[in-house]
Amino acid sequence: MKSILTKESHKFLAQYLNNPAPTGYEWESQKIWMDYLKPYVDDFITDTYGTAVGVINSKAKYKVVIEAHSDEISWYVNYISDKGLISVIRNGGSDHMIAPSKWVNIHTKKGIVKGVFGWPAIHTRMQGKEETPKLENITIDVGASKKEEVEKMGIHVGCVITYPDTFQVLNKNKFVCRALDNRIGGFMIAEVARLLKENKIELPFGLYVTNSVQEEIGLRGAEMITQTIKPDVAIVTDVCHDTSTPMIDPKKQGDNTIGKGPVISYAPAVQQLLRDRIIDTAEEKKIPFQRLASSRYTGTDTDAFAYSNGGVPSALISLPLKYMHTTVEMVHQEDVENVIKLIYETIQTIKDGEKFSYFA
16 A cells, blocks of 8 residues: 655654643644644634644634544643652543553652652562552652652743653564554644645645543633534544453453454544445545444544534544554554555535535
8 A cells, every 4th residue: 555644744743742731731743743734724722721733724704623632641740759750640631550660750840850650679578468460569760768859950830740761663664652542633734734635626625633631631722612613513533442452351342453444433523424424434435444432432533523512513534543542552554554545535525514414
């Protein structure tokens, strides 16, 4: 398959992923995203919490959203002991099990302060009665011996903490990094805008390329920006679990694997006519895809758009991902490109003023 990604695409992806964007602190990453998107859109909308929207055909009355979220999971400094050790709380769904022995970046007004999540040596742990990592027993060591020394570094309660792990390519076509959930989504919708511009596609509606904030703590950015845009249609992209990995039961979590294509969701929030349009497009354009059922909610920004503004026809196209909420999240390049293609092709089938009504 000939790649639709350019050298500039890859350069942007690495820069965008490597820049930290913890929930509530997304703006520097958003600036990188907007700078890349600028040649491909007519205008931008931003809000006070940092959501960014690139707009094509801003004067059109009918509005279509393609959306991802930009934030990543992180930690907050919650307590500094007299011995200079730092206890943390979550900012999003950070996994305490992977923390021991990880380097961290503590963000302060003085700049980044390095630290490590320490853990007792194996020799000192009692066989058969070993403690597992828990939120209550993981601590960060910044090389200080007392609280005052830590505070002089600029560290205080409320400082946000991220992992420094950077983007890499594994075995030629697997993208690996922290925060693929879901800055890879922001990358994919930006690539849709690029393809529309480069292929001189004229859309009969306004397209709102939306990179929301604060999804990891409850879809908050999407809740805010949908009230600003008031869209007529929304196609959301996020990640979902690759369930072929050990310790995951596909009977419970669904049967999806990286390399087998985008995942199209079935859920109450997913408007069926819009979902059928996506499936028809995939079949017509010979884009491989998988399916996923969610019993009550998708857990993505799809829910926020669907139930806003009196109801917005919304659908979800997910990218299968291994090792979610770790520092080695992994996706397949071909899946990335096929999500881009599927969104790109689907939006070209949408007609100006289309209602996606069951009662038309």
